[in-house]
Amino acid sequence: MSKAYQHFINGEVVQGTSGRASDIYNPSLGEVSGTVSLATTGEVDAAIAAAQAAFPEWSGMNPQRRARVMFKFKSLVEAHADELALILSEEHGKVLADSHGDIQRGLDVIEFACGIPHLMKGEYTQGAGPGIDVYSMRQAIGVVAGITPFNFPAMIPMWMFGVAIATGCTFILKPSEKDPGVPMRLAELMLEAGAPPGVLNVVNGDKEAVDAIIANPSVRAVSFVGSSDIAHYVYRSCAEHGKRVQAMGGAKNHGIILPDADMQQAVQDITGAAYGSAGERCMALSTVVAVGNETGDRFVDAMTKELDKLKVGISTDPKADYGPVVSSVHKEKIENYIQMGVDEGADLIVDGRNFSLQGYEKGFFVGPTLFDNVKPTMQSYKDEIFGPVLQVLREDNFETALQRPSDHQYGNGVAIFTRSGGAARDFAQRVNVGMVGINVPIPVPVAYHSFGGWKRSAFGDANQHGMEGVRFYTQTKTVTQRWPDGETQNAAFSIPVME
Numbered sequence: 001m002s003k004a005y006q007h008f009i010n011g012e013v014v015q016g017t018s019g020r021a022s023d024i025y026n027p028s029l030g031e032v033s034g035t036v037s038l039a040t041t042g043e044v045d046a047a048i049a050a051a052q053a054a055f056p057e058w059s060g061m062n063p064q065r066r067a068r069v070m071f072k073f074k075s076l077v078e079a080h081a082d083e084l085a086l087i088l089s090e091e092h093g094k095v096l097a098d099s100h101g102d103i104q105r106g107l108d109v110i111e112f113a114c115g116i117p118h119l120m121k122g123e124y125t126q127g128a129g130p131g132i133d134v135y136s137m138r139q140a141i142g143v144v145a146g147i148t149p150f151n152f153p154a155m156i157p158m159w160m161f162g163v164a165i166a167t168g169c170t171f172i173l174k175p176s177e178k179d180p181g182v183p184m185r186l187a188e189l190m191l192e193a194g195a196p197p198g199v200l201n202v203v204n205g206d207k208e209a210v211d212a213i214i215a216n217p218s219v220r221a222v223s224f225v226g227s228s229d230i231a232h233y234v235y236r237s238c239a240e241h242g243k244r245v246q247a248m249g250g251a252k253n254h255g256i257i258l259p260d261a262d263m264q265q266a267v268q269d270i271t272g273a274a275y276g277s278a279g280e281r282c283m284a285l286s287t288v289v290a291v292g293n294e295t296g297d298r299f300v301d302a303m304t305k306e307l308d309k310l311k312v313g314i315s316t317d318p319k320a321d322y323g324p325v326v327s328s329v330h331k332e333k334i335e336n337y338i339q340m341g342v343d344e345g346a347d348l349i350v351d352g353r354n355f356s357l358q359g360y361e362k363g364f365f366v367g368p369t370l371f372d373n374v375k376p377t378m379q380s381y382k383d384e385i386f387g388p389v390l391q392v393l394r395e396d397n398f399e400t401a402l403q404r405p406s407d408h409q410y411g412n413g414v415a416i417f418t419r420s421g422g423a424a425r426d427f428a429q430r431v432n433v434g435m436v437g438i439n440v441p442i443p444v445p446v447a448y449h450s451f452g453g454w455k456r457s458a459f460g461d462a463n464q465h466g467m468e469g470v471r472f473y474t475q476t477k478t479v480t481q482r483w484p485d486g487e488t489q490n491a492a493f494s495i496p497v498m499e
């Protein structure tokens with residue numbers, strides 16, 4: 001049955017009126033499976049007005065009661081996990097086990113947000129001056145918005161609204177127009193969990209909806225995750241409109257293999273991290289830097305054998321390691337990058353182009369691809385490919401290997417594979433990247449720490465979830481109080497100092 005997604009505003013599905021819609025695909029079949037309405041500025045403004053109206057009651061509620069809604073929401077998502085994972089796999093193309101992981105990583109943040117009464121506690125100083133006490137409180141900032149990418153349609157919306165709603169903010173979610181099915185269901189489940197209408201709204205749309213969110217003065221903060229050029233645009237535009245903003249961008253994550261690494265384990269780890277979800281993860285490990293030629297030879301040899309065993313299939317095939325990429329346009333972009341790598345002189349060891357799956361010839365599949373002898377000057381190395389393509393560089397020593405991720409325009413994640421504690425520690429201290437793994441190939445921080453890259457991987461200075469998330473959606477108010485004790489004090493004309 002073909003789906004026609006609308007918007008979710010003030011607790012109801014609202015029909016889009018723009019007359020503009022975008023196609024949704026099932027990437028495994030390469031066929032249109034539905035459409036999604038693209039919101040007008042007026043529709044976005046209506047959602048923001050609903051969020052504004054819901055804010056006083058929701059933010060004024062005691063935090064335990066908001067936490068109870070989050071607990072209930074968590075149980076509901078768990079109860080609907082199979083249904084959500086199926087929608088996710090059919091619209092995105094990632095395999096079911098991976099869709100369950102996408103949902104679970106989001107739920108981890110909901111679990112964190114269940115502790116909101118504790119997380120929002122303020123500070124108190126008794127006797128800061130004669131008869132004077134000072135206390136600070138954390139208050140929800142107001143109506144906030146989240147603009148999310150296609151590649152984690154469950155986790156990334158939950159990173160954002162999970163924390164925001166728990167603090168008392170009301171939320172406008174603008175999901176990717178490629179896979180809005182899960183975000184729409186999450187909004188329905190949040191209502192069922194007890195969040196009043198208007199607390200979580202979903203407006204589907206494209207640039208028009210994003211610009212409407214940014215221009216609306218009632219939206220106090222915007223969280224964005226997507227590609228770097230758009231992240232930079234959102235960052236600049238929000239700043240122009242005086243909004244708080246965090247904007248996460250693209251990535252090129254390196255795995256450094258030192259000669260003393262457990263090579264068998266490193267190959268296993270890197271296979272999953274490079275090719276899982278068809279490489280469409282901002283924390284995909286898409287580049288290996290082998291230290292020494294012998295390390296490079298051992299790695300490329302073992303990885304080539306591993307790729308022989310890897311199974312590409314439709315997203316609902318339980319035996320598939322990864323599924324199709326999200327669209328035919330993206331498939332073409334990845335294949336163009338493979339050609340660019342060849343033209344630039346890298347050695348194409350395994351070529352994933354012209355991959356065809358029997359019975360699913362129209363699906364957007366790209367086979368696993370491996371390049372050796374990639375050079376830092378190559379454009380195919382400088383750019384994010386975002387596909388099942390692993391590029392191997394070779395460096396003579398630790399220092400030049402450390403330089404590769406440090407000098408790259410992106411700085412999301414990096415991993416080092418070694419048995420040397422000293423080398424790993426030195427690496428973690430000095431590398432110019434935001435998230436570091438030591439023998440951990442995808443170092444996505446747990447929900448109670450914060451997620452965020454450096455350089456062109458993130459604009460703004462607040463990370464996602466953890467305490468940084470709580471701070472992003474709240475503002476601190478500090479009260480200095482003195483109670484009259486009967487004695488009138490003379491006017492003071494100099495700045496008051498606490499004696």
Ligand code: NAD
Binds near residue numbers: 457
């Ligand atoms: P994208 O930038 O195309 O889209 C992201 C969001 O921006 C979507 O909601 C989209 O509708 C909107 N958008 C698209 N064009 C726009 C425009 N011109 N003006 C305003 N808004 C616009 O990204 P994508 O293809 O959906 O996602 C993949 C990208 O996201 C990759 O670059 C990946 O690395 C990145 N990503 C980063 C992180 C991170 O945390 N750093 C996490 C996941 C994905």
